[in-house]
Amino acid sequence: MNPLRRRASTVRSLMIVLFHFALFFPAAQAQTKLLIPMDLQQTNHLKSYGLTFWVLERGGEVDWLLNYRGGSFFMDFSEVIARECRVRGVAFERVAAAQAATIYAHIQQEDNNMDVVRLEKAPRIAVYVPPNFKPWDDAVTLALEYAEISYTKVWDEEVLTGKLSEYDWLHLHHEDFTGQYGKFYANYRFAPWYVEQQGLYEREARRLGYRKVSDAKKAVARAIRDYVGSGGFMFAMCSATDSYDIALAAEAVDICDIMFDGDPPDRDIQKKLNFSRTFAFEHFTLDPNPMRYEYSDIDIPPSDPPALRDPNTDYFTLFEFSAKYDPVPTMLTQNHVAIIKGFMGQTTAFRKGLLKRTVIRLAEREGTEEVKYIHGNVGRGTFTWYGGHDPEDYQHAVGDPPTDLSLHKNSPGYRLILNNVLFPAAKKKQQKT
C-alpha cells in the first residue's frame, strides 16, 4: 500500500471510531440538537439528504420536520455530524435543548400545518438499469451519486429471481416496459447504441427463457407489481411511468410491431387492454404507429412532434397537504418553493383525465390537464411517479452531456426525487383520525 493511501486509510479508521463514539455518547452535548434547515437558508439542499442518509446508515435517528422551514432535518448534535455537514457544504444550526422543545411544541400546535416524522433506518435502494447504463442519463442516479447515497443496480434477472425483496425502494427511470425499445425506431434504428441495446435486450430475454423482449418486460412488470403489493416503494420517472402501466394493461396482448419483436401486433389491441391491472392510468389510447416517438395519450404534451414551449414560462405547482393527517404526500412534496420550473422528457407529464380516482396528485401545471407528480397505493406498498427526464435540463436529448449537480445544489426539482429516497425510512405511526 502506498504511504498516502495507508495514511488515508488510517485517518478514515480513526474517523469511524470517533464518529461512533461521538454519535452514541453525546452526553457532553446532552439534548443539544442539530438542525439542517431546508428553507432558503440551506446552502446545499441535495447534499442535506445525503447527510441525513449518512446519519441513518450509522444508526442515528433523524426527525423530519414536515413543513418546518422547508422540511428540515433535526437530530442530536454531535461534533462529528457537524464536521460532516461542514465538509459536505450543508448548512446547519446548533439548537439548545430549550429551543428544541419550543420547535417541537410549535410544530405540534393544531393550527400549524406541520408534523414530525421519525426516520429510523437507511432504506436499501435498488435502481433498475441495464448493464450498459450511464449514470448521467438518469436524474435519480445523478441525484443519488451527488448526494452520496449508496444504491445497488438491478436488472431483469434480479427482478425475476425475487431479489427485489432485499430492497426497500426501487427506482425506474427512462425504461420501456412495452418492449418497443423506447420507440426510438424512426430516428435511431441505425444508431450503434440502438442496435446494441436491442441486441442486448433480446439476448437477455432469451437467456431468461422468453422468446420476446416484450414478454420478458411484462414478466418484470408483474414482478415489480408483486414487490409493490408486498410493501415495496416504487419511484419512477419519465417513460418508465406510462410504459409500465401500458405493459400491465397489455399483459395479454401483443402491442409490438414487427420491427420490435419480429411479428405484427395483435388485432384490436386497444379493446384488449385491461385497465384493472394498472397502477395509475386507465382508458388511455395506445399509439400503435412504430414510427412515432410516443406510447399513448397519457403523455402530455405529446413528444412527437416535440412541444414548442418557452422554458421561462413552464412551471408546475406543488399541492399542499395536511401534515398531521396526510403525512405521506406531505413528505413527498417537501420543498423550499411551491412553484417549480418544468422540464420535458419522453413522458413529460400525465393527462389528468386518464388518472385513476385513487391516485393522489402531488403537483400539476396549473390551469392545464398536465399532472407532473403523482402518488398512490398498491396493496401494502406505494408508488410515486414523476414526469420529465431531468429537472435541470429542460429538454434532455439523446447524447446530451450530463447535468453537473454541483451547479444545482438547491434544485427544487431534484429535491422531489430525494424526498422519495428518505420516505421509506419513516417510522409508521398511528394516523390521526
Added chain:
Amino acid sequence: MKHRQTILFILMLAGFLLIGAPSTFGQTDDLQLKIRLAQSFEQAGEWERAAAIYEPLQAADPQNYVLFDALRRCYVQLKEYDQAMKLVRQRLSTSPNDPVLLSSLGALYFQKGEQSSADSIWNLAVQTQPGNTNLYRLVASQMMELRLYEQALGMYLKARSESRQPLLFADERAMLYGALMQYGNATREYLAVLLATPQQLSYVQSRLTGLIQRPEGLEEVLKSARAVVLQNPEYVPLKTLLAWLYLEKKEYPAAYEEYREIDRLTRANGQEIFNFAQRAVQERLYPIAERAFREFIDRYPSHRLVPFARFGLLRSLEEIRGEPGRSEESRAPRPTLGAAESRFEAATLISQYEGLIVDYPNSEVAAQALFRIGVIRHDVLFELDAALDAFQRVRIHPHAASLAADATLRVAEILLQKNMLAESRRNCETLRSAPQESLRDLVTYQISLLEYYEGQFDSALVALEGLSANPNRDLANDALQLMYFINENRSSAAALKDYATADLLLRQHRFSEALQRFDFIVKQYPTALLLDDAHIRIGEILTTLGKIDDAIAVYVTVVENLPDSIVRDKALMALGGIYERYKDDPQRAIATYEQVLMKFPTSVHVEEARQRIRMLRGDSL
C-alpha cells in the same frame, strides 16, 4: 382526424363509382379501384377489410403477384399464418423452386413458432441453386428481419463452405457479430479480409473504430488482433493495425514495439520509429518518446531526421526532469530551489543543446535549441545575462520566425528582473500591434504591471480597466485583482508604493531583499489595509526559502492577530498546504482546512478546503 376524413372520402368515392356507374368502367378499372380501396384499408391498419377485398381478387387471378403479395401481407398482419402459408404453398405449386417464396414460407413458419420447420424450408431455399450465393444473402436477410442474428451468421457460414470462398460475406458477418457484441469474432472477420487484401487497412480500421468505442470492445478487439498477429508475425498491415489499437488503449510501450517491428519489416530506416517518437512528444509521453528518439539516433546516425530526433530527445529529457515544463501545482514554492543536482542537469542539457547548434548551424533546430537554452538559463538557473543573450540571438535568427514573439516577451521579463524597467517596457511596446489579441492583452497587462512597480498607479489603472472590461479575456481576472488592490490601498500611498517595490523585488527573485521590504512594511504601516497581504507575501517567501516553521508562524499571526483581515482564509489554506506537503501531518492539515469551513463558510477557498479534507481522509468521490 384528417386521415380518417380522407379515408371516408375515398370510401364514398369508391362506393359511388362501384354502385352508381358500373357500366362506364371496364373490368381493369374496376380491379384498380378495388386494389386502391384495399390499399387504403391497409394504410388505415384495417387489415381484415383489406383482406376481404383481396381474397376474391386473388382467387380470380392467382397468377397476379401484386394480389398474392398484398393478401399475404394482410394475413401476416392479422397473424393468420396458416392462411398465409396456404397462399404461399398454392403459389409454390406452380413454381416449387422459387427461392423467394421458400424464404417467405420459412419466415411464416418461424412467426408461427415452428422454428425447425422454418429452418428446413430455408435450407431448402438455398439448395434450389447451391452455387448461387445470392440465395444465402436472401435467406439471411429474411432471418435478420426476424432478428435471428445467430441463424443469419450460420447461413453466411454455410454459403462460405458451399462456395469454398472463405471470405464470402465477411463484412456482413462482422457487422452481425458487432450487433451481438461479440467484438472478438467481428475482429477476426475483418482481419481475415485484411490478411487477404492489405489495401483494406483503412477500411478495416474504420470498421473497427465502431467496435472500440466501449472499453470492453477495445479489450476484445485487441485480444483478437494480438492472436491473429501471433499467427502472422511478419504481416505489416496487421502489425500497423495492432500498433494503432495499442495506442488507442494507451499501451504505449507495446505500441512502440510494434512500430519497431514495422520499421524493420518495411526497411523504413527508422522513419516509423521517428514518427512514433514525434507522436509521443505531441501526446506528452516523454519517457517513451525518449526511448524512441534514442534508438533512432543510435541505429540511424546519418539519417536526415537526426537533428530533429536529437532536439526531440533533449526536449523529452527536459520534460522528464520536470524543468521547466512542470505543472503549475508542482511549480509551487519549494525549499529545494536551485539544488545542485538540478543545476547540474540543466548545465548538461544546455551543453547538449549547444552541441546541436554547433552541428546544425543556421537551421530551425538551431533556433529551437537556442530558445531552449534561454529558457533553461532563465527558469532553472536564473542566469539572466546568459538567458538574455540567448533570447536576443533567437530574435535575429533567420529560422526563428515562430519564436520571435516569445523571445521578445522573455527579453522584456529578463530586463524587468535586471531592474531595467524602461528597456523592458520598450520591448513590450514592440508587440503592441501583434496580430493576436491574446498577445496584445498580455503586453498591456505586463506594461500595467511595470507601471504598478514604478508607482504610476493612475496609468496602470487605465490599462487594467481596459483589460477587465471584457470578462471573456483570459487576463480579465488578473487585471481585476490588481485594480482592486490598487484602489483599496490608494489612501495609503506610501505603503502601496513600498508594497509595489517589494513585489518587484519578489518578481526579480531577490527574495531576501523582498522579505526585508515586506517586513519593513509590516512594521512601518501597522494600520495599513495591505498589512495582511504583506504577511501573506512574507509567508510565501519563507516557504520558498525553505523556512517552513517561520512561514507557519507568519500565517498563524494572520489568523490569530489580524481579526479584521480578509485574507485569514487564505492564510489557513496556506497553513493546511504546509502541513500536508512539508510537515507530512494530514491530521493537522484536515483540522486546518476545517477551520476554513468553520470560520469562513462563504470563503472562495471553501470548495478547495472540502476537497482537500476528503482527499486526505480517503473518501471515495
